[in-house]
Amino acid sequence: MRYEKINKQLFTDNRKRLIKLLKPASLVVVNANDIMPTNADGTLRFRQNSDLFYLTGVDQEETILVLCPDYPDKKFREVLFLRETNEIIATWEGHKLTKEEAREQTGIETILWLSEFKRLFHTMMVMGGVEHVYLNTNEHYRADVIVESRDARFIRWCKEKYPLHHYERLAPLMARLRAIKSKPEIELMQKACDITGKGFRRVLEFVKPGVKEYEIEAELAHEFLRHGSRGFAYEPIIASGANSCVLHYIDNSATCRAGDVLLLDVGAEYANYNADLTRTIPVNGKFTKRQREVYNAVLRVQREAFSMLRPGTEYFKYHREVQKVMEAELLKLKLLDKTDIKNQDPDKPACMKYFMHGTGHHLGLDVHDTGNMFDKIKEGMVWTVEPGIYIKEEGLGIRLENNVVVTKNGLHDLMRNIPIEAEEIEDLMNSR
Ligand code: GLY
Ligand code: MN
Ligand code: MN
Numbered sequence: 137m138r139y140e141k142i143n144k145q146l147f148t149d150n151r152k153r154l155i156k157l158l159k160p161a162s163l164v165v166v167n168a169n170d171i172m173p174t175n176a177d178g179t180l181r182f183r184q185n186s187d188l189f190y191l192t193g194v195d196q197e198e199t200i201l202v203l204c205p206d207y208p209d210k211k212f213r214e215v216l217f218l219r220e221t222n223e224i225i226a227t228w229e230g231h232k233l234t235k236e237e238a239r240e241q242t243g244i245e246t247i248l249w250l251s252e253f254k255r256l257f258h259t260m261m262v263m264g265g266v267e268h269v270y271l272n273t274n275e276h277y278r279a280d281v282i283v284e285s286r287d288a289r290f291i292r293w294c295k296e297k298y299p300l301h302h303y304e305r306l307a308p309l310m311a312r313l314r315a316i317k318s319k320p321e322i323e324l325m326q327k328a329c330d331i332t333g334k335g336f337r338r339v340l341e342f343v344k345p346g347v348k349e350y351e352i353e354a355e356l357a358h359e360f361l362r363h364g365s366r367g368f369a370y371e372p373i374i375a376s377g378a379n380s381c382v383l384h385y386i387d388n389s390a391t392c393r394a395g396d397v398l399l400l401d402v403g404a405e406y407a408n409y410n411a412d413l414t415r416t417i418p419v420n421g422k423f424t425k426r427q428r429e430v431y432n433a434v435l436r437v438q439r440e441a442f443s444m445l446r447p448g449t450e451y452f453k454y455h456r457e458v459q460k461v462m463e464a465e466l467l468k469l470k471l472l473d474k475t476d477i478k479n480q481d482p483d484k485p486a487c488m489k490y491f492m493h494g495t496g497h498h499l500g501l502d503v504h505d506t507g508n509m510f511d512k513i514k515e516g517m518v519w520t521v522e523p524g525i526y527i528k529e530e531g532l533g534i535r536l537e538n539n540v541v542v543t544k545n546g547l548h549d550l551m552r553n554i555p556i557e558a559e560e561i562e563d564l565m566n567s568r
Contacts, residue, residue, distance in 0.1 A: 137195065138364045138365070138366060139324075139327075139364055139406055139407035140364075140407075141241075142193055142320065142324070142407060143320060144193065144240065144241060144242060144243035145243070145320075146193065146318065146320045146321070147190075147191060147192050147193045147241075147242050147243055148242075148243035149318065150190050150191050150313065150318075151191050151203060151214065151243075153313050154191065154203070154309060154310070154313060155203060155205045157309045157312070157313070158203075158205065158268070158270065158309075159267075159268045159304070160206065160267075161206055161265050161266060161267040161268060162203075162204075162205065162206070162266065162267070162268040162269070162270060162304070163202065163203065163204045163260060163261070163264070163266040163268070163269050163270070164201070164202065164203040164204075164269075164270040164306060165200065165201070165202055165257075165269070165270070165271055165272070165287075165290060165294070166185065166187050166188045166191060166200070166201045166272050166287070166306070167185065167188065167199075167200055167272070167285070167286040167287045167290050168184060168185055168188055168194075168196070168197050168198055168199040168200070168286060169182070169183060169184060169185040169188075169197070169285065169286065170197075170285065170286050171197055172283075181366075182195075182197050184196075184408060185272075185285075185286075185287070186314070186408070186500075186501035186502050186506075187272055187306070187310045187314075188201060189408050189501060190310070190313070190314055190501060191203075192216060192241075192242045192244065193241050193242055194216070194218075194233065194238065194241060194242060195408070196218065196219065196232060196233055197219065198218075198219040198250060199216065199217065199218055199219070200216070200217040200250070200253060201214075201215075201216055201217075201244075202214075202215045202216075202217070202256075202257065202260070204260050204264055204266065206264075206265055206266075207260060207264045207265070208264065208265070211245070211246055212246060212256065212260065212264075214244045214245070214246065215244070215246045215247075215248060215256065216238055216242055216244045216246070216247050216248070217247075217248050217249065217250045217252070217253045218232070218233055218235070218238055218247060218248070218249060218250065219232060219249075219250055220232075220249040220250065220251065235247040235248075261298050261301065266301065267301065267302055268301070268302045268303075268304050269294065269298070269301045269302065269303050269304065270304045270305070270306040270309070271287065271290065271291045271294065271303060271304075271305075271306055272287040272306045272307060272310070273287065273288065273291070273305065273306075273307050274287075274307070275305070275307035275308070275311070276502070276504070276506060277509060278504055291303075307506075308508075310506060311506035311507055311508060312507075312508075314500055314501065314505065314506050314507065315498055315500075315505070315506065315507035315508075315511070315514070315517055316514060316515075316516040316517060317500060317516050317517070317518050317541065318516070321409065321500065322518070322541055322548075322550075324406060324407050324409040325406075325409045325410075325411070325499070325500070325518060325539070325550055326550050327406045327407070327409075328365070328369070328403065328404050328405060328406035328407075328409050328410055328411040329411040329413070329539055329550040329551050329554070330553070331359070331360055331363045331364075331365050331404040331406055331411070332360075332402065332403050332404045332411040332413045332551075332554070333413075333551065333553055333554040334359050334363060335355070335356040335359040335360055335402065335404060336400070336402075336413065336415055336554055336555070337555075337564070338355050338356070338358075338359045339352055339355055339356060339400065339417075340417065340555070340561065340564045340565050340568075341564075341565075341568045342355050343392060343398060343417065343419060343421075343565070344392075344419070344420070344421075345392060345393060345394035345419055345420050346391060346392065347391070347392050348389070348390070348391055348392070349374040349375070349376055349379075349387075349388040349389060349390050349391075349392065349398075350374070350388045350389060352374050352388075352392075352398070352400070353372055353374050353388050356368070356372060356374075356400075356402055360404040360405075363404075364406065365404040365405050365406050366405050367404070367405060368402065368403065368404070368405065369403035369404060369405040369410035369411060369412065369503050370403065370410070370412070370503045371386040372386070372388065372400075372401070372402040373385055373386055373388075373399065373400070373401035373402070373414075374388040374398070374399075374400055374402070375388075375398070375399045375400075375401075375533070376390055376391075376392040376393065376396050376397070376398045376399075376419060377390065377392075377393060377396035377397070377531050378528075378531035379399075379533075380396075380397055380398070380399035380416065380526070380531075380532065380533030380534070381526040381527070381528045381531065381532070381533040382533075383492075383493060383526070392419040393419060394419055394420040395419070395420065395424065396418075396419045396531070397416050397417065397418055397419065397423075397427055397532060397533070397534065398416065398417050398418075398419050399414065399415075399416045399533055399534065399535055400413070400414065400415050400416070400417070401413070401414040401535065401537065402414075403503070408501055409500060409501060410499060410500070410501070410502070410503045411499075411539060411550075411551075412499055412503055412520050412522075412537060412539055413537055413538070413539070413551060413554065414522055414524075414535045414536055414537030415536065415537075415554070415555075415556065415561070416431065416434075416533070416534045416535060416536065417561050417565065418561075418562070418565070421562060421565035421566045422562055422566075423558055423562065426530070426532070427532065427534070428558055429469060430469060430525050430527070430532060430534050431534050431558050432558065433465040433466075433468065433469055433525060434465075434523050434524060434525055434534045434535065434536050435536060435556065435557075435558075436461075436465060437458065437461050437462050437465055437523040438521055438522075438523050438536050438538065440458070440461045441454075441458045441461070441495055441496075441521045441523060442521060442538075442540065442547055442549075444457055444458070445496075445513065445519060445521065445540065445542060445547060446513070446542070446546075447512075447513060447514055447515045447542060447544055448512055448513065449512065449513040450510075450512055450513070451496075451509050451510075451513065452509070452510070454495065454513075455494055455495045458495045458523065459485050459487050459488075459491065462487045462490075462491045462523060462525075463477060463485065463486065463487045465525075466486075466487055466490055466491075466525070469525075471489075471490055471525075471527065472486050472487065472489075472490075490525050490526055490527060491523060491524060491525060491526070492526070493522075493524065495521060495522065495523060496519045496520040496521050496522055497519070497520055498517065498518065498519060499518045499519065499520050499539055500518060505518075513542055514542065515542055515543055515544050516541070516542065516543075517541070517542045518539060518540065518541050518542075518550070519539075519540055519542065520537055520538070520539055520540075521537065521538050521540060522535055522536065522537035522538075523535070523536065524536070536556060538550070538551040538554075538556075539551055
């Protein structure tokens, strides 16, 4: 593992929290992710199922967690099944978790090999007093699930073999739990943000007219990896000039030109937790008057948004309020006029011509983390705050994005140490 060992108490507490939400006579199964194929015999790097990681801290393929809190034999109320290693696996893939290591990492006492799964699972299902079986589906509101996961295959198998149990959705419970971050989780996210900040500072020293966007990507990757990150939390957006108006530009192949801005939407992963930063900088180290005007407008919107993000806020109302602040800025910038506002469709406000995305999202083990967007915002949630103005006709896109923890005394900005003022960015770019 590249990251420092995480205290197993985090995972023990997470399981306890989940167990409290279950109906009596319940059983929970959570499967690891598959190692995703590419072409021929190629695969992507393994990425653990976020729910399984949240409940166990295990970063290994083919793992299965079973929770059965009312099982008569205490020993089997929490069981983790692991892929059993052998000499061939050790030769080709290297070390796999031993039972002892898994116990130490997860806080689960009963660790068994996968070969023992079906027999024990059968006993639990038919003799363990189990009525409700919670299985895991990807119910993310933005997900378009077309690939069958291990969990999905398990659901098919389980429902066919045990058709008369009551099946329950685990996803809403996990979303509720994962939306509120505990102290150790916030520390891990702080680490992801700090590594991201180091990457950004390196970029400030590196960028100058003539560099390719992918050279900047390489600088970031270097800085992330040397600090124990596995790399980018999501495909990095390194967008100079007109590319800054393409919201999901990931080609990163253009040359940065003097007079253009460079929009960087990049985050490091750390211990499966994510940062999600956006900064926009001048390629030649000095914003033009127009760029600075638009920049400061976005910065003011972000600060207003910060002040509205409180326990009890409702996301969609908050977003509408942020749109109104943006509307006022767009009027000042003369990008909109009074008639645009007067004639606007309330379902598609005029500001959406220049600010066409949401103000933020939950952040955590997933970049667009789980959590019900209709729920009130609560203490302990981590949100991104990411207003932007994209003026296609000028080839000028500016977005600023910070990651903040909602607390009862206001926001705790995990990116408070990452430069954001236009002057500070210019100073850093010119002091190299
Ligand atoms: N980087 C993805 C986002 O900002 O939502
Ligand atoms: Mn982002
Ligand atoms: Mn974001």
